[in-house]
Amino acid sequence: MSSLLLRILHGFGPPLHRQLFKWPFVLAAGKKDLIDLPVLNEEDLEEQFVRGSGPGGQATNKTSNCVVLKHLPTGIVVKCHQTRSVNSNRKLARDILREKLEVEYKGEESELLRRQRESIQKKQDKRRKVNENIEKKRRFKETLNTGGGDFSIKSQEP
Protein backbone atom coordinates (compact mmCIF):
# COMPACT_ATOMS: atom_id res chain seq x y z
CA MET A 1 0.00 0.00 0.00
CA SER A 2 1.53 3.32 -1.01
CA SER A 3 2.18 5.94 1.62
CA LEU A 4 -0.19 8.20 -0.32
CA LEU A 5 -3.00 5.74 0.12
CA LEU A 6 -2.15 5.41 3.78
CA ARG A 7 -2.31 9.17 4.14
CA ILE A 8 -5.71 9.27 2.47
CA LEU A 9 -7.03 6.53 4.75
CA HIS A 10 -5.56 8.32 7.73
CA GLY A 11 -7.21 11.56 6.71
CA PHE A 12 -10.74 10.36 6.13
CA GLY A 13 -12.94 8.51 8.55
CA PRO A 14 -11.72 7.00 11.81
CA PRO A 15 -7.94 6.84 12.13
CA LEU A 16 -6.30 3.81 10.54
CA HIS A 17 -4.99 2.51 13.83
CA ARG A 18 -8.42 2.44 15.41
CA GLN A 19 -10.00 0.48 12.58
CA LEU A 20 -7.63 -2.30 11.80
CA PHE A 21 -5.92 -3.31 14.99
CA LYS A 22 -6.68 -4.90 18.29
CA TRP A 23 -5.64 -2.66 21.20
CA PRO A 24 -3.36 -2.83 23.09
CA PHE A 25 -1.01 -3.37 20.12
CA VAL A 26 2.54 -3.21 21.44
CA LEU A 27 1.71 -4.06 25.03
CA ALA A 28 -0.10 -7.21 23.93
CA ALA A 29 1.49 -10.46 25.03
CA GLY A 30 4.34 -11.72 22.90
CA LYS A 31 5.46 -8.43 21.40
CA LYS A 32 9.08 -7.72 22.16
CA ASP A 33 11.01 -4.45 21.85
CA LEU A 34 8.87 -2.22 23.99
CA ILE A 35 8.69 1.33 22.76
CA ASP A 36 8.64 4.48 24.85
CA LEU A 37 5.05 4.97 25.90
CA PRO A 38 3.95 8.02 27.88
CA VAL A 39 3.64 7.51 31.63
CA LEU A 40 0.14 7.94 33.01
CA ASN A 41 -0.65 10.24 35.89
CA GLU A 42 -3.59 8.91 37.88
CA GLU A 43 -4.65 12.50 38.67
CA ASP A 44 -5.19 13.07 34.95
CA LEU A 45 -7.62 10.17 34.77
CA GLU A 46 -11.33 9.84 35.37
CA GLU A 47 -12.56 6.29 35.68
CA GLN A 48 -16.08 4.88 35.53
CA PHE A 49 -17.27 1.41 36.32
CA VAL A 50 -20.82 0.31 35.76
CA ARG A 51 -21.39 -0.99 39.27
CA GLY A 52 -24.95 0.00 39.89
CA SER A 53 -26.44 1.28 43.12
CA GLY A 54 -26.67 -2.03 44.96
CA PRO A 55 -25.04 -2.70 48.34
CA GLY A 56 -21.87 -4.12 46.77
CA GLY A 57 -19.54 -6.74 48.21
CA GLN A 58 -20.99 -10.17 48.96
CA ALA A 59 -24.54 -8.81 48.82
CA THR A 60 -24.31 -8.17 45.09
CA ASN A 61 -23.67 -10.41 42.13
CA LYS A 62 -23.52 -8.23 39.04
CA THR A 63 -21.60 -9.06 35.88
CA SER A 64 -21.05 -5.53 34.60
CA ASN A 65 -17.30 -4.94 34.64
CA CYS A 66 -16.69 -2.66 31.69
CA VAL A 67 -14.24 0.15 32.42
CA VAL A 68 -14.35 3.62 30.89
CA LEU A 69 -11.19 5.65 31.30
CA LYS A 70 -10.97 9.31 30.34
CA HIS A 71 -7.71 11.22 29.99
CA LEU A 72 -8.64 14.70 31.08
CA PRO A 73 -5.81 16.71 29.47
CA THR A 74 -6.48 15.32 25.95
CA GLY A 75 -10.10 14.22 26.23
CA ILE A 76 -9.21 10.77 24.92
CA VAL A 77 -11.65 8.11 26.21
CA VAL A 78 -10.89 4.41 26.33
CA LYS A 79 -13.58 1.83 26.89
CA CYS A 80 -12.44 -1.68 27.81
CA HIS A 81 -14.45 -4.85 28.21
CA GLN A 82 -11.96 -7.43 27.04
CA THR A 83 -12.16 -9.63 30.11
CA ARG A 84 -14.65 -10.51 32.85
CA SER A 85 -12.37 -9.07 35.53
CA VAL A 86 -12.70 -5.41 36.53
CA ASN A 87 -9.09 -5.42 37.68
CA SER A 88 -7.80 -6.72 34.33
CA ASN A 89 -10.00 -4.34 32.35
CA ARG A 90 -8.62 -1.41 34.35
CA LYS A 91 -5.06 -2.46 33.54
CA LEU A 92 -5.81 -3.03 29.87
CA ALA A 93 -7.62 0.31 29.63
CA ARG A 94 -4.46 2.01 30.91
CA ASP A 95 -2.25 0.09 28.46
CA ILE A 96 -4.53 1.08 25.60
CA LEU A 97 -4.59 4.70 26.75
CA ARG A 98 -0.79 4.86 26.89
CA GLU A 99 -0.63 3.59 23.31
CA LYS A 100 -3.26 6.06 22.10
CA LEU A 101 -1.41 8.88 23.83
CA GLU A 102 1.80 7.90 22.07
CA VAL A 103 0.04 8.29 18.72
CA GLU A 104 -1.64 11.49 19.84
CA TYR A 105 1.59 13.12 21.02
CA LYS A 106 3.91 11.90 18.28
CA GLY A 107 1.52 12.13 15.31
CA GLU A 108 3.30 11.08 12.13
CA GLU A 109 6.46 10.38 14.15
CA SER A 110 4.63 7.78 16.16
CA GLU A 111 6.62 4.59 16.59
CA LEU A 112 3.40 2.68 17.17
CA LEU A 113 1.91 3.84 13.87
CA ARG A 114 5.13 2.90 12.13
CA ARG A 115 4.92 -0.63 13.56
CA GLN A 116 1.28 -0.96 12.61
CA ARG A 117 2.04 0.05 9.01
CA GLU A 118 4.90 -2.45 9.00
CA SER A 119 2.48 -5.10 10.17
CA ILE A 120 0.00 -4.25 7.38
CA GLN A 121 2.83 -4.31 4.84
CA LYS A 122 4.05 -7.72 6.04
CA LYS A 123 0.55 -9.17 5.83
CA GLN A 124 0.13 -7.83 2.30
CA ASP A 125 3.48 -9.22 1.18
CA LYS A 126 2.52 -12.57 2.64
CA ARG A 127 -0.85 -12.55 0.93
CA ARG A 128 0.75 -11.58 -2.38
CA LYS A 129 3.18 -14.51 -2.11
CA VAL A 130 0.39 -16.93 -1.29
CA ASN A 131 -1.63 -15.71 -4.27
CA GLU A 132 1.41 -15.98 -6.54
CA ASN A 133 1.93 -19.57 -5.46
CA ILE A 134 -1.71 -20.41 -6.06
CA GLU A 135 -1.44 -18.84 -9.50
CA LYS A 136 1.73 -20.79 -10.31
CA LYS A 137 0.09 -24.04 -9.34
CA ARG A 138 -3.01 -23.21 -11.36
CA ARG A 139 -0.90 -22.53 -14.46
CA PHE A 140 1.03 -25.74 -13.97
CA LYS A 141 -2.17 -27.74 -13.73
CA GLU A 142 -3.44 -26.11 -16.90
CA THR A 143 -0.26 -27.16 -18.68
CA LEU A 144 -0.99 -30.76 -17.73
CA ASN A 145 -4.63 -30.63 -18.85
CA THR A 146 -4.01 -29.12 -22.29
CA GLY A 147 -1.55 -31.91 -23.01
CA GLY A 148 1.36 -29.63 -23.71
CA GLY A 149 4.99 -30.71 -23.53
CA ASP A 150 6.34 -33.98 -22.30
CA PHE A 151 4.12 -34.09 -19.32
CA SER A 152 1.02 -35.30 -21.12
CA ILE A 153 0.02 -38.90 -20.85
CA LYS A 154 -0.47 -40.50 -24.22
CA SER A 155 -2.23 -43.68 -23.33
CA GLN A 156 -1.97 -46.91 -25.19
CA GLU A 157 -0.58 -45.61 -28.44
CA PRO A 158 -0.30 -48.34 -30.88
Added chain:
Amino acid sequence: MTSKNMWFLGRFMHRHRGVSQLSSFFSSTSCAAEGAVAPPVDSSVTAEQAVRLWAQHFTLHGISEPLLSSQYIIAHVLGHKTFDGVDRRQLKDPLTDTQRVSVWKLCTKRLTSMPVQYVIEEWDFRDLTLKMKPPVFIPRPETEELVGLVLENLRLIRGESYGTDLRCLELGCGSGAISLSLLHNIPQLRVFALDQSQAAVCLTMENANRLGLQDRLEVQQLDVMGDSDALLSKCGPVHFLVSNPPYLLTQEMQSLQTEIVRFEDHAALDGGLDGLSVIRSILVLASKLLIESGRVYLEVAQCHPPVIRQMIEETMPGLLYLETRCDLTNRPRFCIIQRRA
Protein backbone atom coordinates in the same frame (compact mmCIF):
# COMPACT_ATOMS: atom_id res chain seq x y z
CA MET B 1 -48.57 -10.66 31.09
CA THR B 2 -48.31 -7.08 32.26
CA SER B 3 -49.10 -4.15 30.01
CA LYS B 4 -45.37 -3.30 30.12
CA ASN B 5 -44.53 -6.72 28.69
CA MET B 6 -47.16 -6.29 26.02
CA TRP B 7 -45.68 -2.95 25.02
CA PHE B 8 -42.22 -4.47 24.85
CA LEU B 9 -43.39 -7.34 22.71
CA GLY B 10 -45.23 -4.97 20.44
CA ARG B 11 -42.06 -2.98 19.84
CA PHE B 12 -40.04 -6.13 19.27
CA MET B 13 -42.49 -7.41 16.70
CA HIS B 14 -42.61 -4.07 14.97
CA ARG B 15 -38.87 -4.09 14.55
CA HIS B 16 -38.61 -7.70 13.40
CA ARG B 17 -41.69 -8.22 11.29
CA GLY B 18 -41.28 -11.14 9.00
CA VAL B 19 -39.11 -13.35 11.17
CA SER B 20 -40.99 -16.63 11.27
CA GLN B 21 -40.16 -17.51 14.87
CA LEU B 22 -42.14 -14.60 16.20
CA SER B 23 -45.70 -15.86 16.16
CA SER B 24 -44.89 -18.91 18.27
CA PHE B 25 -42.56 -16.76 20.35
CA PHE B 26 -45.51 -14.51 21.12
CA SER B 27 -47.76 -17.30 22.31
CA SER B 28 -45.09 -18.91 24.50
CA THR B 29 -44.43 -15.84 26.61
CA SER B 30 -47.56 -16.01 28.68
CA CYS B 31 -45.80 -18.31 31.15
CA ALA B 32 -44.52 -17.11 34.49
CA ALA B 33 -40.76 -16.79 34.85
CA GLU B 34 -40.60 -20.00 36.88
CA GLY B 35 -41.81 -22.23 34.11
CA ALA B 36 -40.61 -19.93 31.35
CA VAL B 37 -40.44 -21.52 27.95
CA ALA B 38 -37.55 -20.72 25.67
CA PRO B 39 -38.26 -19.03 22.34
CA PRO B 40 -38.53 -21.75 19.74
CA VAL B 41 -35.77 -22.16 17.20
CA ASP B 42 -36.70 -23.88 14.00
CA SER B 43 -34.78 -21.71 11.59
CA SER B 44 -31.27 -20.43 11.26
CA VAL B 45 -30.26 -17.58 13.54
CA THR B 46 -27.14 -15.38 13.58
CA ALA B 47 -25.14 -14.72 16.75
CA GLU B 48 -26.40 -11.14 16.70
CA GLN B 49 -30.02 -12.22 16.39
CA ALA B 50 -29.60 -14.76 19.19
CA VAL B 51 -28.25 -12.06 21.50
CA ARG B 52 -31.21 -9.78 20.75
CA LEU B 53 -33.76 -12.55 20.99
CA TRP B 54 -32.55 -13.78 24.35
CA ALA B 55 -32.02 -10.29 25.76
CA GLN B 56 -35.66 -9.57 24.97
CA HIS B 57 -36.73 -12.86 26.49
CA PHE B 58 -34.74 -12.27 29.69
CA THR B 59 -36.26 -8.81 29.99
CA LEU B 60 -39.77 -10.18 29.62
CA HIS B 61 -39.13 -12.62 32.43
CA GLY B 62 -37.56 -10.12 34.79
CA ILE B 63 -34.07 -11.62 34.61
CA SER B 64 -31.48 -9.05 35.75
CA GLU B 65 -28.84 -7.73 33.32
CA PRO B 66 -30.72 -9.19 30.34
CA LEU B 67 -28.46 -7.91 27.56
CA LEU B 68 -25.19 -8.61 29.39
CA SER B 69 -26.34 -12.14 30.27
CA SER B 70 -27.20 -12.83 26.67
CA GLN B 71 -23.90 -11.40 25.43
CA TYR B 72 -21.74 -13.33 27.91
CA ILE B 73 -23.44 -16.63 27.14
CA ILE B 74 -23.24 -16.29 23.37
CA ALA B 75 -19.68 -14.99 23.50
CA HIS B 76 -18.77 -18.02 25.61
CA VAL B 77 -20.34 -20.45 23.13
CA LEU B 78 -18.34 -18.72 20.39
CA GLY B 79 -15.15 -19.19 22.40
CA HIS B 80 -14.67 -15.69 23.83
CA LYS B 81 -14.69 -14.18 27.30
CA THR B 82 -16.75 -11.14 26.42
CA PHE B 83 -18.93 -9.90 23.60
CA ASP B 84 -16.23 -7.37 22.71
CA GLY B 85 -13.93 -10.25 21.85
CA VAL B 86 -16.22 -11.57 19.14
CA ASP B 87 -15.28 -10.54 15.61
CA ARG B 88 -17.92 -8.19 14.15
CA ARG B 89 -18.23 -10.38 11.04
CA GLN B 90 -18.72 -13.53 13.10
CA LEU B 91 -21.75 -11.91 14.72
CA LYS B 92 -23.54 -11.91 11.36
CA ASP B 93 -22.79 -15.57 10.67
CA PRO B 94 -25.50 -18.11 11.44
CA LEU B 95 -24.79 -20.20 14.52
CA THR B 96 -23.92 -23.80 13.78
CA ASP B 97 -26.39 -26.41 15.02
CA THR B 98 -24.09 -27.29 17.91
CA GLN B 99 -23.69 -23.64 18.87
CA ARG B 100 -27.41 -22.98 18.68
CA VAL B 101 -28.25 -25.97 20.87
CA SER B 102 -25.63 -24.83 23.36
CA VAL B 103 -26.87 -21.23 23.43
CA TRP B 104 -30.45 -22.36 23.94
CA LYS B 105 -29.47 -24.78 26.70
CA LEU B 106 -27.40 -22.21 28.59
CA CYS B 107 -29.85 -19.34 28.17
CA THR B 108 -32.65 -21.56 29.43
CA LYS B 109 -30.63 -22.07 32.60
CA ARG B 110 -30.28 -18.30 32.93
CA LEU B 111 -34.07 -18.09 32.81
CA THR B 112 -34.12 -19.73 36.24
CA SER B 113 -32.04 -16.78 37.55
CA MET B 114 -28.95 -18.93 37.74
CA PRO B 115 -25.97 -16.57 37.88
CA VAL B 116 -24.17 -16.25 34.52
CA GLN B 117 -20.97 -17.47 36.19
CA TYR B 118 -22.67 -20.79 37.04
CA VAL B 119 -24.36 -21.00 33.64
CA ILE B 120 -21.07 -20.84 31.73
CA GLU B 121 -19.22 -22.56 34.60
CA GLU B 122 -16.34 -20.13 34.64
CA TRP B 123 -15.36 -16.54 35.40
CA ASP B 124 -12.28 -14.31 35.42
CA PHE B 125 -10.55 -13.16 38.58
CA ARG B 126 -7.64 -10.81 37.96
CA ASP B 127 -5.27 -12.67 35.61
CA LEU B 128 -6.92 -16.05 36.10
CA THR B 129 -9.92 -17.85 34.69
CA LEU B 130 -11.54 -20.08 37.29
CA LYS B 131 -14.13 -22.83 37.11
CA MET B 132 -17.38 -21.99 38.87
CA LYS B 133 -19.84 -24.53 40.32
CA PRO B 134 -22.94 -23.98 42.41
CA PRO B 135 -23.22 -23.53 45.30
CA VAL B 136 -19.60 -22.48 45.76
CA PHE B 137 -19.45 -18.71 46.29
CA ILE B 138 -18.69 -16.64 43.18
CA PRO B 139 -15.76 -14.22 43.67
CA ARG B 140 -16.78 -10.56 43.70
CA PRO B 141 -14.81 -7.68 42.09
CA GLU B 142 -14.05 -6.20 45.51
CA THR B 143 -12.05 -9.30 46.36
CA GLU B 144 -9.78 -8.63 43.35
CA GLU B 145 -8.89 -5.45 45.19
CA LEU B 146 -8.20 -7.39 48.39
CA VAL B 147 -5.60 -9.41 46.50
CA GLY B 148 -4.10 -6.20 45.06
CA LEU B 149 -3.92 -4.75 48.55
CA VAL B 150 -2.18 -7.84 49.96
CA LEU B 151 0.40 -7.84 47.14
CA GLU B 152 1.09 -4.13 47.55
CA ASN B 153 1.41 -4.44 51.32
CA LEU B 154 3.73 -7.44 51.09
CA ARG B 155 6.00 -5.61 48.63
CA LEU B 156 6.17 -2.70 51.06
CA ILE B 157 7.19 -4.95 53.94
CA ARG B 158 9.30 -7.56 52.18
CA GLY B 159 10.59 -5.82 49.05
CA GLU B 160 9.63 -5.97 45.39
CA SER B 161 10.22 -9.74 45.08
CA TYR B 162 8.31 -10.55 48.27
CA GLY B 163 11.41 -11.86 50.05
CA THR B 164 12.05 -15.55 50.63
CA ASP B 165 9.97 -18.31 52.16
CA LEU B 166 6.47 -16.91 52.49
CA ARG B 167 3.58 -18.86 54.01
CA CYS B 168 -0.05 -17.88 54.26
CA LEU B 169 -3.35 -19.21 55.48
CA GLU B 170 -6.59 -18.49 53.67
CA LEU B 171 -9.82 -18.97 55.57
CA GLY B 172 -12.92 -19.70 53.54
CA CYS B 173 -11.27 -20.25 50.14
CA GLY B 174 -14.46 -20.90 48.10
CA SER B 175 -13.38 -21.37 44.47
CA GLY B 176 -9.75 -20.63 45.40
CA ALA B 177 -9.67 -17.15 43.87
CA ILE B 178 -7.59 -15.45 46.55
CA SER B 179 -5.10 -18.26 47.18
CA LEU B 180 -4.56 -18.98 43.51
CA SER B 181 -4.09 -15.31 42.59
CA LEU B 182 -1.49 -14.94 45.32
CA LEU B 183 0.27 -18.16 44.27
CA HIS B 184 0.26 -16.97 40.67
CA ASN B 185 1.91 -13.67 41.59
CA ILE B 186 4.36 -14.90 44.24
CA PRO B 187 6.42 -17.91 43.09
CA GLN B 188 7.88 -18.62 46.53
CA LEU B 189 4.53 -18.50 48.38
CA ARG B 190 3.02 -21.58 49.99
CA VAL B 191 -0.62 -21.54 50.97
CA PHE B 192 -2.76 -23.50 53.40
CA ALA B 193 -6.41 -22.98 52.45
CA LEU B 194 -9.52 -24.03 54.32
CA ASP B 195 -13.23 -24.13 53.75
CA GLN B 196 -15.97 -25.74 55.79
CA SER B 197 -17.63 -26.84 52.54
CA GLN B 198 -16.37 -29.98 50.80
CA ALA B 199 -17.65 -28.61 47.49
CA ALA B 200 -15.44 -25.56 47.93
CA VAL B 201 -12.42 -27.66 48.83
CA CYS B 202 -12.91 -29.76 45.68
CA LEU B 203 -13.40 -26.73 43.44
CA THR B 204 -10.30 -24.99 44.84
CA MET B 205 -8.24 -28.11 44.14
CA GLU B 206 -9.69 -28.44 40.66
CA ASN B 207 -8.80 -24.83 39.88
CA ALA B 208 -5.33 -25.27 41.38
CA ASN B 209 -4.71 -28.29 39.15
CA ARG B 210 -5.95 -26.51 36.06
CA LEU B 211 -3.55 -23.64 36.75
CA GLY B 212 -0.59 -25.81 37.73
CA LEU B 213 -0.46 -24.29 41.22
CA GLN B 214 -1.29 -27.42 43.20
CA ASP B 215 2.27 -28.05 44.41
CA ARG B 216 2.36 -24.99 46.63
CA LEU B 217 -1.18 -25.28 47.92
CA GLU B 218 -2.75 -27.45 50.59
CA VAL B 219 -6.53 -27.41 50.87
CA GLN B 220 -8.54 -28.91 53.70
CA GLN B 221 -12.12 -29.07 54.84
CA LEU B 222 -12.14 -27.38 58.22
CA ASP B 223 -14.54 -25.10 60.03
CA VAL B 224 -12.80 -22.00 61.35
CA MET B 225 -15.55 -21.71 63.96
CA GLY B 226 -14.93 -25.26 65.10
CA ASP B 227 -11.92 -27.02 66.55
CA SER B 228 -9.11 -24.46 66.54
CA ASP B 229 -6.60 -26.89 68.05
CA ALA B 230 -7.06 -29.22 65.09
CA LEU B 231 -6.31 -26.34 62.78
CA LEU B 232 -3.31 -25.22 64.80
CA SER B 233 -1.79 -28.68 64.68
CA LYS B 234 -2.20 -29.01 60.91
CA CYS B 235 -1.03 -25.57 59.89
CA GLY B 236 2.19 -24.19 61.36
CA PRO B 237 2.84 -20.47 61.95
CA VAL B 238 2.21 -18.33 58.89
CA HIS B 239 3.41 -14.90 57.75
CA PHE B 240 -0.08 -13.70 57.03
CA LEU B 241 -3.76 -14.62 57.05
CA VAL B 242 -6.19 -13.60 54.36
CA SER B 243 -9.94 -13.97 54.20
CA ASN B 244 -13.16 -12.91 52.57
CA PRO B 245 -15.31 -14.45 55.31
CA PRO B 246 -19.12 -14.49 55.33
CA TYR B 247 -19.88 -10.94 56.49
CA LEU B 248 -23.48 -10.19 55.67
CA LEU B 249 -25.78 -9.37 58.54
CA THR B 250 -28.58 -11.91 58.93
CA GLN B 251 -31.15 -9.20 58.19
CA GLU B 252 -29.38 -8.41 54.89
CA MET B 253 -29.83 -12.03 53.86
CA GLN B 254 -33.57 -11.31 53.48
CA SER B 255 -33.21 -8.85 50.64
CA LEU B 256 -30.66 -10.51 48.39
CA GLN B 257 -30.98 -10.95 44.60
CA THR B 258 -32.70 -14.12 43.43
CA GLU B 259 -29.42 -15.25 41.84
CA ILE B 260 -27.72 -15.30 45.21
CA VAL B 261 -30.54 -16.68 47.35
CA ARG B 262 -31.36 -19.50 45.02
CA PHE B 263 -27.91 -20.68 43.98
CA GLU B 264 -25.06 -19.60 46.27
CA ASP B 265 -24.15 -21.23 49.58
CA HIS B 266 -25.80 -19.15 52.31
CA ALA B 267 -23.13 -20.31 54.74
CA ALA B 268 -20.61 -18.39 52.62
CA LEU B 269 -22.57 -15.18 53.13
CA ASP B 270 -24.23 -15.16 56.53
CA GLY B 271 -22.08 -13.63 59.26
CA GLY B 272 -24.77 -13.76 61.92
CA LEU B 273 -26.69 -10.93 63.56
CA ASP B 274 -23.87 -8.41 63.44
CA GLY B 275 -22.11 -10.02 60.47
CA LEU B 276 -19.04 -10.59 62.63
CA SER B 277 -19.41 -14.16 63.88
CA VAL B 278 -16.82 -15.66 61.53
CA ILE B 279 -14.59 -12.59 61.63
CA ARG B 280 -14.42 -12.82 65.41
CA SER B 281 -13.26 -16.44 65.22
CA ILE B 282 -10.63 -15.54 62.64
CA LEU B 283 -9.20 -12.80 64.84
CA VAL B 284 -9.05 -15.14 67.85
CA LEU B 285 -7.13 -17.65 65.73
CA ALA B 286 -4.86 -14.95 64.33
CA SER B 287 -2.82 -14.39 67.48
CA LYS B 288 -2.11 -18.13 67.68
CA LEU B 289 -1.39 -18.76 63.98
CA LEU B 290 0.61 -15.73 62.95
CA ILE B 291 4.31 -15.21 63.43
CA GLU B 292 5.14 -12.08 65.39
CA SER B 293 4.17 -8.96 63.45
CA GLY B 294 2.32 -11.16 60.97
CA ARG B 295 -0.73 -9.59 59.37
CA VAL B 296 -4.40 -10.31 58.78
CA TYR B 297 -6.06 -9.02 55.61
CA LEU B 298 -9.83 -9.07 55.65
CA GLU B 299 -12.68 -8.10 53.38
CA VAL B 300 -15.65 -6.97 55.48
CA ALA B 301 -19.02 -5.22 55.38
CA GLN B 302 -18.80 -1.42 55.17
CA CYS B 303 -20.13 -0.96 58.71
CA HIS B 304 -17.50 -3.27 60.21
CA PRO B 305 -14.14 -1.43 60.31
CA PRO B 306 -14.84 0.79 63.33
CA VAL B 307 -16.54 -2.08 65.18
CA ILE B 308 -13.60 -4.39 64.49
CA ARG B 309 -11.13 -1.73 65.58
CA GLN B 310 -12.98 -1.28 68.84
CA MET B 311 -13.29 -5.03 69.41
CA ILE B 312 -9.54 -5.47 68.96
CA GLU B 313 -8.63 -2.51 71.16
CA GLU B 314 -10.91 -3.62 73.96
CA THR B 315 -10.77 -7.40 73.91
CA MET B 316 -7.74 -8.57 71.87
CA PRO B 317 -4.52 -7.26 73.36
CA GLY B 318 -2.42 -9.50 71.12
CA LEU B 319 -3.57 -7.66 68.00
CA LEU B 320 -3.10 -4.15 66.62
CA TYR B 321 -5.58 -2.56 64.21
CA LEU B 322 -3.44 -0.97 61.48
CA GLU B 323 -5.58 0.40 58.74
CA THR B 324 -8.93 0.53 56.90
CA ARG B 325 -9.02 0.74 53.09
CA CYS B 326 -11.89 1.58 50.78
CA ASP B 327 -12.98 -0.25 47.67
CA LEU B 328 -13.48 1.34 44.25
CA THR B 329 -16.99 2.48 45.16
CA ASN B 330 -15.43 4.32 48.12
CA ARG B 331 -16.94 2.04 50.72
CA PRO B 332 -14.77 1.02 53.69
CA ARG B 333 -14.08 -2.57 52.75
CA PHE B 334 -10.70 -3.90 53.89
CA CYS B 335 -9.03 -4.19 57.29
CA ILE B 336 -5.32 -4.68 57.92
CA ILE B 337 -4.49 -6.01 61.36
CA GLN B 338 -1.18 -7.04 62.88
CA ARG B 339 -0.12 -9.44 65.59
CA ARG B 340 1.81 -7.49 68.17
CA ALA B 341 5.45 -8.39 68.58
